[in-house]
Amino acid sequence: MTIDEPDKLRVLGWQSGDPLLPRKAFVIGLLDNQSHLVTIDLESGRVETHEISSGSGYPMLTMEDVAAAVDAAVSYPGLEVSAAARGLSVANLSCISPSPGWFGPEEEGKRLLKVLCYSKQGTPNFYMRPLEGLVMTVDVDRREVIKFSDTGRGIPIPGGANTDYRFHPGNDPPEMNPINPISMEQPQGPSFTVTDGHLVExxxxxxxxxxxxxxxxxxxxxxxxxxxxxxxxxxxxxxxxxxxxxxxxxxxxxxxxxxxxxxxxxxxxxxxxxxxxxxxxxxxxxxxxxxxxxxxxxxxxxxxxxxxxxxxxxxxxxxxxxxxxxxxxxxxxxxxxxxxxxxxxxxxxxxxxxxxxxxxxxxxxxxxxxxxxxxxxxxxxxxxQIENQEETxxxxxxxxxxxxxxxxxxxxxxxxxxxxxxxxxxxxxxxxxxxxxxxxxxxxxxxxxxxxxxxxxxxxxxxxxxxxxxxxxxxxxxxxxxxxxxxxxxxxxxxxxxxxxxxxxxxxxxxxxxxxxxxxxxxxxxxxxxxxxxxxxxxxxxxxxxxxxxxxxxxxxxxxxxxxxxxxxxxxxxxxxxxxxxxxxxxxxxxxxxxxxxxxxxxxxxxxxxxxxxxxxxxx
Amino acid sequence: MTIDEPDKLRVLGWQSGDPLLPRKAFVIGLLDNQSHLVTIDLESGRVETHEISSGSGYPMLTMEDVAAAVDAAVSYPGLEVSAAARGLSVANLSCISPSPGWFGPEEEGKRLLKVLCYSKQGTPNFYMRPLEGLVMTVDVDRREVIKFSDTGRGIPIPGGANTDYRFHPGNDPPEMNPINPISMEQPQGPSFTVTDGHLVExxxxxxxxxxxxxxxxxxxxxxxxxxxxxxxxxxxxxxxxxxxxxxxxxxxxxxxxxxxxxxxxxxxxxxxxxxxxxxxxxxxxxxxxxxxxxxxxxxxxxxxxxxxxxxxxxxxxxxxxxxxxxxxxxxxxxxxxxxxxxxxxxxxxxxxxxxxxxxxxxxxxxxxxxxxxxxxxxxxxxxxQIENQEETxxxxxxxxxxxxxxxxxxxxxxxxxxxxxxxxxxxxxxxxxxxxxxxxxxxxxxxxxxxxxxxxxxxxxxxxxxxxxxxxxxxxxxxxxxxxxxxxxxxxxxxxxxxxxxxxxxxxxxxxxxxxxxxxxxxxxxxxxxxxxxxxxxxxxxxxxxxxxxxxxxxxxxxxxxxxxxxxxxxxxxxxxxxxxxxxxxxxxxxxxxxxxxxxxxxxxxxxxxxxxxxxxxxx
CATH class of the missing domain: 2.70.98.20 (Copper amine oxidase, catalytic domain)
Known part of the structure; x- marks a missing residue:
C-alpha cells in the first residue's frame, strides 16, 4: 500500500493555502494468485479503480511471505536428513529465502521462494557457513516444499573461524594503532530545517x-x-x-x-x-x-x-x-x-x-x-587444488x-x-x-x-x-x-x-x-x-x-x-x-x-x- | 637540480644504523643551447658523470625564463600598437607565457615561449579579458620576439564584469543562506607522526x-x-x-x-x-x-x-x-x-x-x-549569433x-x-x-x-x-x-x-x-x-x-x-x-x-x- 500520487500537473499547480488535493491510496493485493491493483479515495473510503493485472509478476514479498517460506522449509523432513549428514540438526541452521528469478513456464502460476540454509554454530555470521548444494523450492502460498535438492553432501561446511564481526566491549583486543578521536562538529546545530517531517531546506x-x-x-x-x-x-x-x-x-x-x-x-x-x-x-x-x-x-x-x-x-x-x-x-x-x-x-x-x-x-x-x-x-x-580456474x-x-x-x-x-x-x-x-x-x-x-x-x-x-x-x-x-x-x-x-x-x-x-x-x-x-x-x-x-x-x-x-x-x-x-x-x-x-x-x-x-x-x- | 637517487636495491637494502649511502646531486644544465646531464658526488664535490643530451627537448623552464620572455614581449613595439588599437596601453596588460608545444623543424635549435596578453583593468582575473588573436613568439635565450601575430583587432576584449573572485572583508554582501560553522575536530591532535620532516606514520x-x-x-x-x-x-x-x-x-x-x-x-x-x-x-x-x-x-x-x-x-x-x-x-x-x-x-x-x-x-x-x-x-x-556551432x-x-x-x-x-x-x-x-x-x-x-x-x-x-x-x-x-x-x-x-x-x-x-x-x-x-x-x-x-x-x-x-x-x-x-x-x-x-x-x-x-x-x- 502506498500513496496514489495526484496527477503531476495538479501537484505542480498546487500552492500553499490551496485546498489539499484528494488523498488516495494505491493498494496492490494478492488474492487467489491474482494481483489486484486498487485505488481508494481516502476521504470517501471508496474504491475508485480496480484492475486485475494481466501481465506477469507478483507484488513485492512481505516479511510474512519470507517467514512462511522459511517455516515450510525448516519443517521439511528432508532437511533434517541433510543436516544430519553434515553433523548438524535443524536447530543449528539459519535459513534464508532468496527470490527464484523466473526461468520458464513450469514456474508459472505459483509464488516461489528458494530456501538456503547455513550453519549458525559458533558465529552470528552464518552466511560464511553454507550447506552447499542444498536448495529447497517452496510454494509460498501452499507453504510447501515442492522441490528439494541436495547435491553437496560431500562438500564441507566452512569452519567459520574469525567470522564474528560484532564488537565485544571489554573482550576485543585494543586496536593496533588507534586513531585519536575525530569528529565533524557543528555546535550551533545544523543549517537545515525539516518542516512537516519531510520538507528539507x-x-x-x-x-x-x-x-x-x-x-x-x-x-x-x-x-x-x-x-x-x-x-x-x-x-x-x-x-x-x-x-x-x-x-x-x-x-x-x-x-x-x-x-x-x-x-x-x-x-x-x-x-x-x-x-x-x-x-x-x-x-x-x-x-x-x-x-x-x-x-x-x-x-x-x-x-x-x-x-x-x-x-x-x-x-x-x-x-x-x-x-x-x-x-x-x-x-x-x-x-x-x-x-x-x-x-x-x-x-x-x-x-x-x-x-x-x-x-x-x-x-x-x-x-x-x-x-x-x-x-x-x-x-x-x-x-x-583448483585446476583450470574451474571455480566461479x-x-x-x-x-x-x-x-x-x-x-x-x-x-x-x-x-x-x-x-x-x-x-x-x-x-x-x-x-x-x-x-x-x-x-x-x-x-x-x-x-x-x-x-x-x-x-x-x-x-x-x-x-x-x-x-x-x-x-x-x-x-x-x-x-x-x-x-x-x-x-x-x-x-x-x-x-x-x-x-x-x-x-x-x-x-x-x-x-x-x-x-x-x-x-x-x-x-x-x-x-x-x-x-x-x-x-x-x-x-x-x-x-x-x-x-x-x-x-x-x-x-x-x-x-x-x-x-x-x-x-x-x-x-x-x-x-x-x-x-x-x-x-x-x-x-x-x-x-x-x-x-x-x-x-x-x-x-x-x-x-x-x-x-x-x-x-x-x-x-x- | 635534484637528488641523484641511489640504486633502488641499495636503498631497499639499507637499514637504520647502516652508514648513509653516498649523497649525489643530479643537475640538468643548459649551456649554448645544449642540455648537460651531470651527476655530482656531494661528499667529494666532484662531477661523476657528464653527458650532453642527444635527444630532443630542453630542461624545465625556470621562473627566470618566463620573466625574460614576458619582458621581451612587453617591450616589443608592436605590442604597444596592438594595445592602443584596443584602447589600452601596455601598462594595462598582464602577459603570460605558455609553452609552444613543438610543431616541426622550424622550431628547432631555439627555446621558444608564446606570450599572450590580457587586460588587467578592473579585475585581478585578467584571464577573462584576453586580447584575442595576439600572440608573440619569443626566443627565450635571445630575449627577442621572433614572430608577432595579431589577427584579433576586431574582436572586443570581454568586459570583465563580476570576474573578481577575491573576498573583500566588510564589503562583500552577506551570504544568502549562510551555513553554521562546521569543522573536523580532533582536539587530542593528529594520530600521525612526521619524523625527520618526511617519514609519515x-x-x-x-x-x-x-x-x-x-x-x-x-x-x-x-x-x-x-x-x-x-x-x-x-x-x-x-x-x-x-x-x-x-x-x-x-x-x-x-x-x-x-x-x-x-x-x-x-x-x-x-x-x-x-x-x-x-x-x-x-x-x-x-x-x-x-x-x-x-x-x-x-x-x-x-x-x-x-x-x-x-x-x-x-x-x-x-x-x-x-x-x-x-x-x-x-x-x-x-x-x-x-x-x-x-x-x-x-x-x-x-x-x-x-x-x-x-x-x-x-x-x-x-x-x-x-x-x-x-x-x-x-x-x-x-x-x-553563432551558426553551425562554429565556435570551439x-x-x-x-x-x-x-x-x-x-x-x-x-x-x-x-x-x-x-x-x-x-x-x-x-x-x-x-x-x-x-x-x-x-x-x-x-x-x-x-x-x-x-x-x-x-x-x-x-x-x-x-x-x-x-x-x-x-x-x-x-x-x-x-x-x-x-x-x-x-x-x-x-x-x-x-x-x-x-x-x-x-x-x-x-x-x-x-x-x-x-x-x-x-x-x-x-x-x-x-x-x-x-x-x-x-x-x-x-x-x-x-x-x-x-x-x-x-x-x-x-x-x-x-x-x-x-x-x-x-x-x-x-x-x-x-x-x-x-x-x-x-x-x-x-x-x-x-x-x-x-x-x-x-x-x-x-x-x-x-x-x-x-x-x-x-x-x-x-x-x-
Missing amino acids: WANWEFHLKADQRAGFIVSRVVVRDSETGDRRSVMYKGFPSELFVPYMDVDEAWYFKSYMDAGEFGMGATAMPLVPLNDCPRNAHYMDGVFVSADGRPFIQPNMICLFERYAGDSAWRHTELTVSAELREARAKVTLVARMASSVGNYDYTIDWEFQTDGLIKITVALSGMLMVKATVHDNMN GPMVSENVIGVVHDHFITFHLDMDVDGPNNTFVKVNLVKEENLEGKTPRKSYLKPVRHVAKTEEDARVKLSLYNPSEFHVVNPSRRSRLGNPSGYKVVPEANAASLLDHSDPPQLRSAFTNNQIWVTPYNRSEQWAGGLLTYQSHGDDTLDVWSHRNREIEDKDVVLWYTLGFHHVPCQEDFPIMPTVAASFQLKPVNFFDRNPILRAHPVFEKDLPVCRPSESASAM | WANWEFHLKADQRAGFIVSRVVVRDSETGDRRSVMYKGFPSELFVPYMDVDEAWYFKSYMDAGEFGMGATAMPLVPLNDCPRNAHYMDGVFVSADGRPFIQPNMICLFERYAGDSAWRHTELTVSAELREARAKVTLVARMASSVGNYDYTIDWEFQTDGLIKITVALSGMLMVKATVHDNMN GPMVSENVIGVVHDHFITFHLDMDVDGPNNTFVKVNLVKEENLEGKTPRKSYLKPVRHVAKTEEDARVKLSLYNPSEFHVVNPSRRSRLGNPSGYKVVPEANAASLLDHSDPPQLRSAFTNNQIWVTPYNRSEQWAGGLLTYQSHGDDTLDVWSHRNREIEDKDVVLWYTLGFHHVPCQEDFPIMPTVAASFQLKPVNFFDRNPILRAHPVFEKDLPVCRPSESASAM
Whole structure:
C-alpha cells in the first residue's frame, strides 16, 4: 500500500493555502494468485479503480511471505536428513529465502521462494557457513516444499573461524594503532530545517524527502535558489532507485537463479534498519523515520531509517592562487554539502544510498556496498587444488568461494529543469581531422550537439572512446547568453551487464541493457523492472517501454541512469567486506548565469568551534 | 637540480644504523643551447658523470625564463600598437607565457615561449579579458620576439564584469543562506607522526613524503602493517604524477600550440603556492614546506606546500545490520583516512592532488581541477549569433568562449608488492555462453586470469564492455589459501585522448595512448613525456619505452595510470570554476588474509570532543 500520487500537473499547480488535493491510496493485493491493483479515495473510503493485472509478476514479498517460506522449509523432513549428514540438526541452521528469478513456464502460476540454509554454530555470521548444494523450492502460498535438492553432501561446511564481526566491549583486543578521536562538529546545530517531517531546506536547496518501502527513499520537488535572482527554480520532480539487478555468475542448480531485483522483490525500504549513530552517520546527523505498511495493512514505524547531515570533508569548492607583480592572490572556499542517507540490508548485502547536495548546484548520488558476500562452499581449501580456474570465483577462506557477481542500481530521475518540458541533448565530442595546411595541428575534438527526438536516440551505452556529455535542457529557458538551461548526468565509475539479452535474468532486468535512457513521463512507468517484479517475465521493463520509441523532444521526460559494479571477491571481503562505493552526478550546465558560489565567504578561524577532548578520551 | 637517487636495491637494502649511502646531486644544465646531464658526488664535490643530451627537448623552464620572455614581449613595439588599437596601453596588460608545444623543424635549435596578453583593468582575473588573436613568439635565450601575430583587432576584449573572485572583508554582501560553522575536530591532535620532516606514520601505514619541484610531491617507501602479524609489508617504492597533457581543441594561430605538459615544462612543485588554511585544508592539517632550487642553484623554501590531515567525512568503513530470531545485529565502523595534498597553480588552472590512505589498505589518488578557464574572445555576445556551432566551445559570458580541452595526468607507480618482483595480471571477465541443457541460464561471466609476459600485454585501453581487473601481484608471496599477494589499480571516472597519434601534441604525449601501461623498472624512465619535455619531439616517451616490448613477468615493474578529463566549459565555470575531481584507487587484492579492519572499534559518544560555538559565531 502506498500513496496514489495526484496527477503531476495538479501537484505542480498546487500552492500553499490551496485546498489539499484528494488523498488516495494505491493498494496492490494478492488474492487467489491474482494481483489486484486498487485505488481508494481516502476521504470517501471508496474504491475508485480496480484492475486485475494481466501481465506477469507478483507484488513485492512481505516479511510474512519470507517467514512462511522459511517455516515450510525448516519443517521439511528432508532437511533434517541433510543436516544430519553434515553433523548438524535443524536447530543449528539459519535459513534464508532468496527470490527464484523466473526461468520458464513450469514456474508459472505459483509464488516461489528458494530456501538456503547455513550453519549458525559458533558465529552470528552464518552466511560464511553454507550447506552447499542444498536448495529447497517452496510454494509460498501452499507453504510447501515442492522441490528439494541436495547435491553437496560431500562438500564441507566452512569452519567459520574469525567470522564474528560484532564488537565485544571489554573482550576485543585494543586496536593496533588507534586513531585519536575525530569528529565533524557543528555546535550551533545544523543549517537545515525539516518542516512537516519531510520538507528539507538548506543553503540554496529545497526538496522533499520521504521513506518508501520499495525504493528506500524518494527525493522530490527538488528546487534550487538562483544565485543571482534568488528565484526558486525547479531541477527535479522526483528521483529514487527504481530497481536493482544482482546476477551471480554461477549456473549450478543451487546458484543459477540468483539474480535479485531487490527493490521490487523485497523492498529497499522494507529491508532498511535503523542507522547506527556515529558509525553509519556522523554526530551532527538528524534522523528520520519511515512509516510503512505490514501485510495486513497496519502501519508501522521503521525508526531512524534516514539520516541527514552536513558534511565538511576538508575539500575546497573552488580555489586559485597566483603570484602577480602587485600581489599574491590566494583564494579558496571550503566545501560543505548536505547528505541524505539510508542503508538497506537485503539479506547478506548492505546498500547505503546517499544523495549529496552541493551549494554549486551539483547533486552527487552514491551507492556504497558492504555486508557479507554470498559464498559457495567447496571441497578445496587451497587454490593449488583448483585446476583450470574451474571455480566461479576466488577462494576467500578455506572451503569458501566468493562467487563473482554484478550489482546494478537503476535510478528514476524525473528531471524538471526549469519546468516539466525538457529535451535530452547528447553533446558528442567528435574528432575533426584533415586540417592540412590550415594549422600545424592534425586533429581536435569538436562538441557536436545532437537532440534526441525519440526514445531510441536516448539509449546510451557509455564508451571511453566515443565520449559525450548528456544534457537535460529546457529549450524554452535561455540564459542571458542564449544557452538553454540544463543539467547533465555525469557518469563516474560504472560497469555494464554483459549477459545475453535472452538470458531470463537479463530479459527481466533489461533496464540494464543501456546505462542511460530517456522516456516521456508516464505516471505508470516508475519501476524499471515492472510494477510487479517478483517472478516477472520481463514484459513490463524500461526496455519494453523505450521500444515504443515515443517522442521525447521538449516533453516532460524521465532520465534513467544505471550504476553498475562487477564484483570479483578477494580475501579482504571476508568475513565482511570493506565499503565499495560508486557515484554519478547531476550537474548544472548553463543553468546558472555564472559560478553560483563565486560570492561564498571563506572560513575564518574565529568562527570555528572551540573544542576540548572528552574526559574519556583524555584518560586514554 | 635534484637528488641523484641511489640504486633502488641499495636503498631497499639499507637499514637504520647502516652508514648513509653516498649523497649525489643530479643537475640538468643548459649551456649554448645544449642540455648537460651531470651527476655530482656531494661528499667529494666532484662531477661523476657528464653527458650532453642527444635527444630532443630542453630542461624545465625556470621562473627566470618566463620573466625574460614576458619582458621581451612587453617591450616589443608592436605590442604597444596592438594595445592602443584596443584602447589600452601596455601598462594595462598582464602577459603570460605558455609553452609552444613543438610543431616541426622550424622550431628547432631555439627555446621558444608564446606570450599572450590580457587586460588587467578592473579585475585581478585578467584571464577573462584576453586580447584575442595576439600572440608573440619569443626566443627565450635571445630575449627577442621572433614572430608577432595579431589577427584579433576586431574582436572586443570581454568586459570583465563580476570576474573578481577575491573576498573583500566588510564589503562583500552577506551570504544568502549562510551555513553554521562546521569543522573536523580532533582536539587530542593528529594520530600521525612526521619524523625527520618526511617519514609519515599513521595507523597501519608508513611512507615518505617529499616535495618535488617537477612532480609536486613524491610518495615513497609505502609500507603497510599486516593486520594479522603486524609485519611491515611493502606496497610501493615510489609514486608521483609523472606528466600532464592538456591539449586545447582549437587550431587557430593563437591556439593550436596549447598542449601543455605542465610537469616537465613548468613543474608541478615549482607552481605550487602555500595552501590556504581552513579553506584548502581543514583545521587539523599539518603543513610541510618544499625545498627547491632556483635557476642559479640556490635553495629556496616553498612554505606550506603540502598539507597532511586525517579525514572523517561521515562515512562507514564497513557495516551490516540484520534482524534474526535471536537478536538485532547492527554493526558499523566509521571511516577515518589520512590525506596528503598539494595544489599547483599552473597559470590559470589549479590542480589539487590528494593521496588518501585508508586503514583497509586502499590508497585513493584524486586530482581536482579548479581555477580559471583559458578563454577565447569572440565578437558574439549571444549564442543566437553563432551558426553551425562554429565556435570551439560554449559561450560562458558575453564575448567569451570556453574552449573545449582535455586534462590528462599520468602517474608513475613503482609498485613493490611484498618486494620488487611483481607480475601484472589482467583478470578478464569473459562471457560464457552455449550452456544449453545444463542450466536454465544462458550466460555468465567468468574471471579469466591473463599474465602479462611483455610490455605489449600490459597496454590497456579501458572498455565498459570488455571489463577486467588489473592486478599487480607478487607470484612468490602466496596467502594461506594460495592466492598471490596483490594490489589492483581500480579506475573510476576517466577520459581518453582521441587526437591523432601523428598529431604533434599527441606524439609528444603518447603516454596517453593507453590508460594503463606496465614497464620494467628502469632508473631513467621516470618522466612519461621524457626527461627533457619542453619542446621535445616525442622521442623519449612511455610509448617509446613500452614498444621495446621488454619482459615484465616476475620482474621489478612500474605501473602507469592516466587519469583524464574532457572539459566542455559552461557558464558555471565563469569566472572561476567549481572544483571537478576524479580518482583512481590502488586496492589490496588477496594481500591481507582477511578484512584488515574487521577488529576496528566502533566510535562511542563518550570519546568524542566536547565543543561549543566560538564567541564570534555565537554573536552572529
